[in-house]
Amino acid sequence: MRKINHKDFKIARRGTSREINRSIALDLVRSHQPISRADLARLMNMHRASITLLVNELLAENLIFEGGTGENHRGRKPTLLYIDSRELCVIGVDIRATRTFITVTDLLGRSLTNITSFPTNKDPKQMIVELGKRIKRILADNQGIGACAGVGVVVPGMVDRVGGRLLNAPTLGWRDVHLREPLSAATGFPVHIENSGRACALAQVWATRGEATALGDVVFVSVSDGIGVGVVVNGEVLHGRHNIAGEFGHTPLNIDGPRCSCGASGCWEVYVSNIATLSRYFGRNLAESKLASAGTSVFDIEDLIVRARGGDGKALVALQSTARYLGLGLASIINVIDPARIYISGEITGAWDLIEKNVREALAERVLVAAAAETEISIVPASDYPRLQGAVALVSAPAFAAPMVA
Amino acid sequence: MRKINHKDFKIARRGTSREINRSIALDLVRSHQPISRADLARLMNMHRASITLLVNELLAENLIFEGGTGENHRGRKPTLLYIDSRELCVIGVDIRATRTFITVTDLLGRSLTNITSFPTNKDPKQMIVELGKRIKRILADNQGIGACAGVGVVVPGMVDRVGGRLLNAPTLGWRDVHLREPLSAATGFPVHIENSGRACALAQVWATRGEATALGDVVFVSVSDGIGVGVVVNGEVLHGRHNIAGEFGHTPLNIDGPRCSCGASGCWEVYVSNIATLSRYFGRNLAESKLASAGTSVFDIEDLIVRARGGDGKALVALQSTARYLGLGLASIINVIDPARIYISGEITGAWDLIEKNVREALAERVLVAAAAETEISIVPASDYPRLQGAVALVSAPAFAAPMVA
DNA sequence: CGCCTTTTGTTCTATTGAGTAACAATATCG
């Protein structure tokens, strides 16, 4: 039951029905390709005749193309339809504290080149120049991949999407950095930026085979140096008035707890970040020293997991302690958003078999109804590159998004 | 940028455009009545000719009616349109721990009778019988108000909307109570039930002169024996998979804090409920004794506020201490939902002038960006009966809701 | 091979509803 917004509604014009059905058809081709007109008609519960006209329009605009013919046991063989990404590519960029990753994909997020990376330059101006150069070089080195539709950039911090600037990224030490305009000027392509937690959520929503939105609302939680969270409600990523929606990482577990980099104390992040786990293992607070010498870390969370697997009891206890706090925080997410599924990524998910029980136990302690304690939790491996996929989705998804109506 | 749900989408049929525009027109009449066809055409940016046809349809269905003529400085006088609620009424019921309130309104939530109340019967079966009788008596006593479109019931607890049953209401001591079927059988009207926090949010969204949704997302926080919260995203109240979405009352301020009735510890509710404030004033935990003797309370939060205003320093400190915790919890709401406005209701808002500063200070401590600390906070007085208005909206709003498309 | 059946995709016409212009019905002003 949605209330119509009186300040910003859209009435149905003559072309609105077509716009709606065109969007649905295009997105169905995206997620079911290759697909025939007849199958599309069945999925949409429309007559083949109407589909023909819709498809002709999409063909004329080069949004889709006709491939070979499919198989059929009896009767005429179908001609198959595909999203037309032959002359287009998308650049995805993931800027992290130590390294920055670049991928080139088609509109469906399928890699067209190898993923490349380089050390993040801590000076934002120099970094943007270098990033621009590298993007141009990659495109020059790969002539066959066609024109670039745009660049999606994902950063570990708060962003002002409309203004195209990064507001605050503690792990990078950047504040109020204009990203979109200079990078757009340097590359000549449109640039979109987004916070990495939200981008990960976006990646799940727009994953080609994604059934994420079909489930209902979902939340993505990424655990690393900090905690990034993206919340999806009704197929849309929550942004909020000041672009801070979803910052569960800074909701308190204990307001009298240890100080957090955000200025408050006892934030969830303070208890479950990788640094917290390492600190617990070494028995001292690594937060300051670690931040100062980022990149030179000799011993990281993955080493800790190896030790835990090797029989190091202290390492296992440190992980399980983090798991407990992780579960307590997830309980808040469930009590507040009550999603159908929670996605979790981050190095610590490599030890999921060791910690799942602890997470579930802690969760059950605080979740309001027993059924909600069984909320699906899905691990997203780093090999899926959720942040990069999210960066790509920033560019490609708008073409497939639902039209705004009423 | 919304993703189309592939499991549950709706394509545009021949009548979809009309359906969309009809909904918009009807809802505009609802919130702007009385309004002329010409004004409607201007608001909708459509030609008068199209509006005439739309309006004729709405007239034929008795959804609106033509009233008198309006004033105009020059030219033909407009004929005014109104929502047709002449032959219809809606019953709103608010079941609370000690008393239950009943209102009879038209489709716009305007009272048609005085609000009546009676002591809540703690036995759910007897209570439903009594409620049914009272509803029938009220309707019998007021013959002029026309047929009843439905009954909206609001309860302080978790509900299963589709099943029409109350899952758990600690303050009532009710568990797994089937409400809809028996009450519907007793009265002969359709019955809708909802949690009171969400109903309050609903009331704001659907308030006739409401600009709530025009602002963006909003959150409603009701502070009394417990904390009820309703979250509105994109004009829709959040429910979640298990109907627990929005339960900020049970997110922790301190996981090592005092025990909460929900089974967990250190919940926000434990720090800011009225009982918490009173306990702080009396220097001992009233939670158990208070729950046991609900309704017989000699000294309540409103008395405390009177004392604080009268110069009782201890009372003021108790209130301001609660205010601080209130602010800390609101900070989480802002960090997570980042709404354009937060509505607050409850007895303690009667002391808002005494505590606003403390709330704002605490809020600023934890909110992630300075701008978000300025998030609008709007007090909703008890005299607005937000719960009853929400109960009414459960019945009346579906007729005005946006159609589901794509 | 020729005919039947099945399936795909197209064509043609009907119907619905937005878009537009022209017009009748009022009402005020000078």
Place this chain on the structure above:
DNA sequence: CGATATTGTTACTCAATAGAACAAAAGGCG
């Protein structure tokens, strides 16, 4: 009283779904 302005209706155009009929393509089977 005529000029002007405003509201609401009517008649017609255009776009898109709805539906039936049909052509095209492929396999099964006597």
